Amino acid sequence: MGSNNFCFLRGVWYIDKKLLQALDSFIVVEKQGEIIACAALFPFFEDKCGEVAAVAVSPEWRGRGQGDKLLDYIEKKASSLGLQMLFLLTTRTADWFVRRGFCECWIECIPEERRKRINMHRGTKYYMKKLLAADTTCAIYYDNSVRFNSL
Numbered sequence: 001m002g003s004n005n006f007c008f009l010r011g012v013w014y015i016d017k018k019l020l021q022a023l024d025s026f027i028v029v030e031k032q033g034e035i036i037a038c039a040a041l042f043p044f045f046e047d048k049c050g051e052v053a054a055v056a057v058s059p060e061w062r063g064r065g066q067g068d069k070l071l072d073y074i075e076k077k078a079s080s081l082g083l084q085m086l087f088l089l090t091t092r093t094a095d096w097f098v099r100r101g102f103c104e105c106w107i108e109c110i111p112e113e114r115r116k117r118i119n120m121h122r123g124t125k126y127y128m129k130k131l132l133a134a135d136t137t138c139a140i141y142y143d144n145s146v147r148f149n150s151l
C-alpha cells in the first residue's frame, strides 16, 4: 500500500474515532421506537467539568418534563464521572437553564480547550452550575422505553 493511501486511511480512522467518541457522549430518549429527546455531555476531565450540549425535545413532547429528566440524568452522570461543574453555551435558551440552577459566567470559566473552538460572532452566553457530591445511583434512571448511550 502506498504511503498516500496509508495517510488517507489513517485520516479516515482518526475521523471515525473522533465521531464515535462524540456519539458516545450523546444520550437519547426513545419512546415507541422514536427518538423524542437528546442531549450530550462532553467531559473535560482535567478541568473537572463537563459541557452540556444539544439539549432538544421534539415539539410534541415539550412541556412534559423530558428536558428536566435529561438534565437531571446528565447531572448525575457528570457527578459519577467525578466532574464538579457543568457549563453550557447558549444563544437563546438561557432562561430554561437559569431556572435549573445555572448562572451566567465569564468566558474565562470555560475550559481553554473548548474556548478555542468558540465562534465569537454568535453572541453566545456562558452558564455554569456547580454539581452536588458524586451520585453513582443513576445507572437505571428511566423506564425500559428509554435508552442511553454509555459515556
Ligand SMILES: CC(C)(COP(=O)(O)OP(=O)(O)OC[C@H]1O[C@@H](n2cnc3c(N)ncnc32)[C@H](O)[C@@H]1OP(=O)(O)O)[C@@H](O)C(=O)NCCC(=O)NCCS
Pocket (backbone or CB within 6 Å): 054, 055, 056, 057, 058, 061, 062, 063, 064, 065, 066, 067, 068, 069, 089, 090, 091, 092, 093, 094, 095, 096
Ligand atoms: C428547552 C427544551 C429542551 C425544554 O424541554 P421540555 O421537555 O419542554 O422541558 P420541561 O418539560 O422539562 O420544562 C418545561 C418548562 O420549561 C419552560 N420552557 C420551555 N422552553 C423554554 C425556554 N426556551 N426558556 C425558558 N423556559 C422554557 C416551559 O415553559 C415549562 O415551564 P413550566 O414548567 O413552568 O410550565 C425544549 O423546549 C427544546 O427542545 N427547545 C428547542 C431546543 C433548544 O432550544 N435547546 C436548548 C439548546 S441550548
